[in-house]
Amino acid sequence: MTPMFEVVSNEILAENLHKMVLVAPRIARARKAGQFVMVRLAQGEERIPLTIGDADPEAGTITLFIQAIGASTRKIVDTPVGGSIRDVAGPLGKETHITNWGRVACVGGGVGTAVLFPLVKALAEAGNEITTIIGGRSSRYVILAEELGALSKNLLITTEDGSLGSKGFVTGPLGEMIADPARAPKAVFAVGPVPMMKAVANMTREPGIETIVSLNPIMIDGTGMCGGCRVQVGSETKFACVDGPEFDAHLVDFDGLSDRLTSYRKEEAQRHAATDC
Ligand code: NAD
Ligand code: FES
Structure with a gap:
């Protein structure tokens, strides 16, 4: 069966801006700062790149900040707690080069x-x-x-x-x-x-x-x-x-x-x- 990514919280931070926490244990363990995921709500829907805002490897969750500006992002943020997202692919992209600059x-x-x-x-x-x-x-x-x-x-x-x-x-x-x-x-x-x-x-x-x-x-x-x-x-x-x-x-x-x-x-x-x- 295709894995689904359950929404465990969905909060409005500002007008059209949501903070969504999803169950995605493998991504939560692997992701580094600066990386993103490609999210697709359901088959046939648009793929949307979203930065991984944060992750909790112990809880197996990732946090996404989603600006609902188009039809696809609006459908994603309308997913209620307990609902699920079909595809969350990642982590993608290069991690941020972090050092101590002072x-x-x-x-x-x-x-x-x-x-x-x-x-x-x-x-x-x-x-x-x-x-x-x-x-x-x-x-x-x-x-x-x-x-x-x-x-x-x-x-x-x-x-x-x-x-x-x-x-x-x-x-x-x-x-x-x-x-x-x-x-x-x-x-x-x-x-x-x-x-x-x-x-x-x-x-x-x-x-x-x-x-x-x-x-x-x-x-x-x-x-x-x-x-x-x-x-x-x-x-x-x-x-x-x-x-x-x-x-x-x-x-x-x-x-x-x-x-x-x-x-x-x-x-x-x-x-x-x-x-x-
Ligand atoms: P906005 O236009 O309201 O600007 C937000 C703030 O950016 C301004 O209040 C100002 O402090 C600063 N700013 C804007 N133009 C500036 C300029 N010419 N000189 C100096 N400072 C300036 O932004 P918004 O509506 O919240 O964001 C929308 C834009 O952000 C879109 O263009 C979107 O593509 C972009 N965005 C970029 C990223 C990214 O990863 N780079 C992520 C999300 C959104
Ligand atoms: Fe296709 Fe980067 S999104 S090459």
């Missing part, structure tokens, strides 16, 4: 903060002194503040409307850190919208601060076969699903990534319109 800045924009969480956890376990900067459009979109605060030496929050923390983008506090020799990080991890990751890369390039970004290009098979997730990194074409999803931010072609991410917008909108009515 002072590290971890920057999460909006939903990207969920992808940042396992990296912060692994960096904290390696003994890094972490300043985590997270931000969203307003307080409603700031997620995992308590969890990240517990792992970080400093937690800085920004919102674009000033409803929580300081007003502005996450790059504001990062710029202040970089400009202060007593606080400048040795390494920066950034996950969020492409313009945010591009802005972070531009800020750290000149001072030569090692900067890692986690990319989320379109993925289809997640196994390096389809080429859907290709991204230009320096002079090389890489596949985010097998070569990433993390890359040296100073080498990533963010404009090319942005173009590829928006190339199917029309078809997605048509599909949503067809499935929403």
